[in-house]
Amino acid sequence: MTEQAPIVIVGTGLSGYSLAREIRKQDKETPVIMVTADDGVSYSKPMLSTGFTKGKDAGGLAQASTEAMAEQLNVRVRTFTTVTGIDTQGHELVLGDERLVYRKLVLAWGADVIRLSLEGDGQEHVFSINDLMDYREFRKALGDGKRVAIMGAGLIGCEFANDLRNGGYEVDVIAPSEVVMPGLLPDVAANAVQQELENLGVRFHLGTVVDRIDRQGGGVALSLANGETLDADLVLSAVGLRPRIGLAEAAGIATGRGITVNRALETSAPDVYALGDCAEVDGHVLLYVLPLMACARALAKTLTGERTEVRYGTMPVMIKTPCCPTAVCPPAPDARGSWDVEQDGTDVKALFKSPDGEVLGFAVTGRFALEKQALSREVPPIHG
Numbered sequence: 001m002t003e004q005a006p007i008v009i010v011g012t013g014l015s016g017y018s019l020a021r022e023i024r025k026q027d028k029e030t031p032v033i034m035v036t037a038d039d040g041v042s043y044s045k046p047m048l049s050t051g052f053t054k055g056k057d058a059g060g061l062a063q064a065s066t067e068a069m070a071e072q073l074n075v076r077v078r079t080f081t082t083v084t085g086i087d088t089q090g091h092e093l094v095l096g097d098e099r100l101v102y103r104k105l106v107l108a109w110g111a112d113v114i115r116l117s118l119e120g121d122g123q124e125h126v127f128s129i130n131d132l133m134d135y136r137e138f139r140k141a142l143g144d145g146k147r148v149a150i151m152g153a154g155l156i157g158c159e160f161a162n163d164l165r166n167g168g169y170e171v172d173v174i175a176p177s178e179v180v181m182p183g184l185l186p187d188v189a190a191n192a193v194q195q196e197l198e199n200l201g202v203r204f205h206l207g208t209v210v211d212r213i214d215r216q217g218g219g220v221a222l223s224l225a226n227g228e229t230l231d232a233d234l235v236l237s238a239v240g241l242r243p244r245i246g247l248a249e250a251a252g253i254a255t256g257r258g259i260t261v262n263r264a265l266e267t268s269a270p271d272v273y274a275l276g277d278c279a280e281v282d283g284h285v286l287l288y289v290l291p292l293m294a295c296a297r298a299l300a301k302t303l304t305g306e307r308t309e310v311r312y313g314t315m316p317v318m319i320k321t322p323c324c325p326t327a328v329c330p331p332a333p334d335a336r337g338s339w340d341v342e343q344d345g346t347d348v349k350a351l352f353k354s355p356d357g358e359v360l361g362f363a364v365t366g367r368f369a370l371e372k373q374a375l376s377r378e379v380p381p382i383h384g
């Protein structure tokens with residue numbers, strides 16, 4: 001390793017590009033190389049579930065070409081280049097047969113979609129959307145199809161259900177939970193979102209799972225565990241994400257649910273850092289934009305000479321179901337208290353209060369969603 005070796009960032013998602021942007025605010029010249037398995041096009045991933053509502057296809061959701069990003073950030077971007085290993089002793093990234101020396105290495109390589117292994121011969125009709133290239137494929141495959149079955153009723157499944165209905169598609173959602181977005185929303189808010197999605201025409205099949213997917217005509221037939229059969233042109237699998245830890249683990253870097261980092265975003269290996277969907281930051285795995293932006297700001301300072309710890313404030317999540325605007329700030333998993341609910345139809349204001357009345361979290365739907373900013377100021381920050 002030489003002093004001139006670059007900072008290498010793996011990943012050109014929101015984490016990678018946000019970090020490069022923050023580094024350039026501190027230092028215009030330090031050599032930075034970005035390595036990505038995809039095409040390096042800059043886009044905002046949360047917008048993928050708003051394409052039909054906003055009248056945009058994959059091309060319309062792209063924000064800047066790779067070349068434009070490289071020029072704007074004064075970085076080199078290596079596209080369609082997959083990292084296959086890390087030599088932490090030698091300070092080298094392994095790219096198949098090639099090795100790339102780094103001075104500092106940042107892992108911003110995101111999370112993998114969980115893929116269910118299902119019976120049946122209709123698997124080529126099953127899509128997952130975790131980046132712009134996936135979205136392009138999905139829109140192309142949708143073609144003239146009119147019916148989409150979504151597996152999973154989490155945030156991503158519900159957002160796509162709303163968006164596809166706005167695009168005029170028939171939508172069935174199948175999920176094992178009895179409510180939508182379990183673990184994220186309290187039941188009362190989840191029921192409100194489900195109700196408004198149903199009013200929009202989404203059909204829910206909860207408390208059951210897809211057993212098999214078989215080809216049928218130009219589409220598929222889905223057999224559910226509860227005995228129902230559904231027809232669809234395409235299946236969208238939105239059953240969850242798992243931080244990418246395999247390569248880090250193989251390199252001897254400590255991992256837990258994500259790549260383990262402290263508040264300075266340092267992994268257990270010298271000069272190797274992680275942020276974004278792949279990272280477990282001080283025990284928190286938060287697959288959202290606000291946390292990664294906070295990490296990018298702190299890490300840019302560290303990488304340019306001023307070791308800085310990230311400080312998470314409150315982290316509200318906006319759920320993009322326009323039929324039922326929703327915001328949630330989940331209480332800490334170990335918080336003691338109970339939900340205090342005000343409800344008017346599908347307008348819900350649920351406050352999670354401690355025994356002495358302090359607001360530790362909230363979920364608001366419908367007209368109460370307007371209160372999200374004021375409520376966010378009441379909830380204590382994650383890093384108090």
Ligand code: FAD
Nearest residue numbers: 011012013014015037045046083109110276277287288289
């Ligand atoms: P990614 O964007 O996944 O980037 C990973 C990068 O690493 C890619 O460039 C990839 O090619 C590269 N890579 C991976 N493996 C390798 C390898 N081995 N070698 C080289 N390169 C590799 N969050 C919110 O806060 N609010 C929202 O409303 C919201 N809505 C969402 C809607 C959808 C449909 C989805 C899917 C997510 C949403 N999220 C939302 C989550 C948010 O978008 C993510 O947390 C964030 O975009 C993650 O960015 P990232 O850069 O960490 O990972």
